[in-house]
Amino acid sequence: MKLIVGLGNPGVEYENTRHNVGFMVIDNFCSKNNLLCNNNKFNGLYVQTTINNEKIIFLKPQKYMNLSGEVVRDFVNYFKIDINHIFIINDDLDITLGKYKLKSSGSCGGHNGLRNIELNLGTNKYKRLKIGISNDKNRDTKDYVLGKFTKEENEILKQIVEKTENIIKDFLMINFDLLMTKYNNN
Numbered sequence: 001m002k003l004i005v006g007l008g009n010p011g012v013e014y015e016n017t018r019h020n021v022g023f024m025v026i027d028n029f030c031s032k033n034n035l036l037c038n039n040n041k042f043n044g045l046y047v048q049t050t051i052n053n054e055k056i057i058f059l060k061p062q063k064y065m066n067l068s069g070e071v072v073r074d075f076v077n078y079f080k081i082d083i084n085h086i087f088i089i090n091d092d093l094d095i096t097l098g099k100y101k102l103k104s105s106g107s108c109g110g111h112n113g114l115r116n117i118e119l120n121l122g123t124n125k126y127k128r129l130k131i132g133i134s135n136d137k138n139r140d141t142k143d144y145v146l147g148k149f150t151k152e153e154n155e156i157l158k159q160i161v162e163k164t165e166n167i168i169k170d171f172l173m174i175n176f177d178l179l180m181t182k183y184n185n186n
Contacts, residue, residue, distance in 0.1 A: 004171070005086070005087070037058055068117065092130035106128075
């Protein structure tokens with residue numbers, strides 16, 4: 001079984017904000033594949049499906065970003081998911097908007113959602129897709145990540161979110177090292 005988690009903040013007021021890129025990716029994948037991510041368990045919206053004869057859970061934690069690791073931990077424990085089968089999708093200030101990076105492990109890089117996942121899983125050795133949102137050094141970081149995308153930014157983001165469907169499908173089928181080689185040269 002594999003767990004694919006998109007990070008974000010729950011609530012209408014956070015829709016289309018930079019911090020909710022993970023939710024956008026999950027929503028896009030589910031929409032394109034006729035899945036409804038609307039089951040509720042452990043403060044998370046999820047859908048369980050089978051792809052290539054393997055059970056897959058798509059999850060959007062419904063606790064705020066800095067507590068999302070609690071939801072991930074509860075799913076991992078309940079469904080007995082191996083750490084090697086967890087794939088986290090999050091926004092990243094240090095990557096330019098329109099770019100992304102796959103990582104097999106690493107520090108949280110100051111991202112509160114990743115920090116809480118590491119705290120709750122007791123490791124930073126989980127796979128992740130970091131989607132660039134750029135960084136406006138003239139704005140407070142909290143205001144920036146909770147800010148909405150402009151129309152122009154949305155067009156750039158839409159192209160990346162479309163690419164993520166193939167990244168997710170490949171994550172389900174190929175070795176992660178091959179996945180990083182294939183996609184990290186974007």
